[in-house]
Amino acid sequence: MKTVILCGGYGTRIRDVADDIPKPMIPIGGLPILWHIMKYYAECGYREFVLCLGYKGQAIKDFFMNYETHTNDFTLTLGTPKKMEFHNTHNEINWKITLAETGLNAMTGARVRKVREYLQGDENFMLTYGDGVGNVDIAELLAFHRSHGKIITVSGMRPPGRFGELMSDPEGMVTEFNEKPQASGGRISGGFFVCRKEIFNYLDEREDLVLEQEPMRALVHDGQMMVYEHDGFWQPMDTYRDYMLLNELYQKGKAPWVVW
Numbered sequence: 371m372k373t374v375i376l377c378g379g380y381g382t383r384i385r386d387v388a389d390d391i392p393k394p395m396i397p398i399g400g401l402p403i404l405w406h407i408m409k410y411y412a413e414c415g416y417r418e419f420v421l422c423l424g425y426k427g428q429a430i431k432d433f434f435m436n437y438e439t440h441t442n443d444f445t446l447t448l449g450t451p452k453k454m455e456f457h458n459t460h461n462e463i464n465w466k467i468t469l470a471e472t473g474l475n476a477m478t479g480a481r482v483r484k485v486r487e488y489l490q491g492d493e494n495f496m497l498t499y500g501d502g503v504g505n506v507d508i509a510e511l512l513a514f515h516r517s518h519g520k521i522i523t524v525s526g527m528r529p530p531g532r533f534g535e536l537m538s539d540p541e542g543m544v545t546e547f548n549e550k551p552q553a554s555g556g557r558i559s560g561g562f563f564v565c566r567k568e569i570f571n572y573l574d575e576r577e578d579l580v581l582e583q584e585p586m587r588a589l590v591h592d593g594q595m596m597v598y599e600h601d602g603f604w605q606p607m608d609t610y611r612d613y614m615l616l617n618e619l620y621q622k623g624k625a626p627w628v629v630w
Contacts, residue, residue: 371416371495371512372416372419373419373495377394377422377424377500378392378423378424378481393500393501393607396613398617398620404421405433407500407503411508413629417464417465418465419467419468420470420488427471430469443456461630470484472484478579478582479583480576480579482569483575492567494512496564501608502560502606503607504560504602506602515564515596515598518596520566522565523595524559524595525600525604526538526559527557528557538597543595544596547582
């Protein structure tokens with residue numbers, strides 16, 4: 371099963387950390403938050419990724435095209451041909467990464483629609499954002515998704531409190547979805563979605579289609595969204611304060627998402 375990661379936004383709220391790289395490339399412990407997200411999924415057994423690129427997507431391409439030099443010590447002998455000797459190895463073996471240009475100004479729904487061709491033959495795929503880490507139990511999430519047969523499962527988190535609020539009935543059926551509410555009484559959408567291929571029936575051709583607005587409201591209206599309740603760790607990197615928190619957790623060896 372493939373994991374689609376939304377990596378194309380401008381990240382304007384965190385420009386005080388890094389203005390020259392896209393938000394998913396902002397580092398935690400020397401490696402991009404995007405890498406941490408992918409590493410977590412890989413440790414859960416899911417090593418096929420589709421990255422939806424947009425703003426400064428070339429930086430993400432360059433990172434993976436030069437992955438060995440970014441992650442290993444090496445000795446370089448200049449000349450023709452150039453010789454490189456790597457002194458250590460990494461464990462990211464057999465990661466299969468599709469880097470898809472989905473447009474500079476495309477919104478989240480448009481980005482997902484544009485990678486449909488890379489998901490052909492897949493009944494389900496996972497979907498998440500490229501700027502948040504957590505310790506969601508992926509096996510339980512997938513089991514729950516498969517058990518109810520609805521089109522989309524969203525992981526419902528306890529706030530920090532400024533994202534899409536989810537209200538659900540006792541069986542987990544989503545009854546209301548409010549984007550960025552003023553007050554929070556329920557859980558919030560933290561990504562870590564699982565989607566059936568039928569989600570593409572809800573995605574039209576508009577570049578400004580925001581997944582978290584019309585499509586998700588339509589899915590709720592049709593009784594096709596369920597929430598997987600996650601009470602563990604989840605933290606987006608939206609501000610400088612978030613950046614400092616995540617790096618401090620990592621440096622102290624207390625990062626809940628680090629399971630490797």
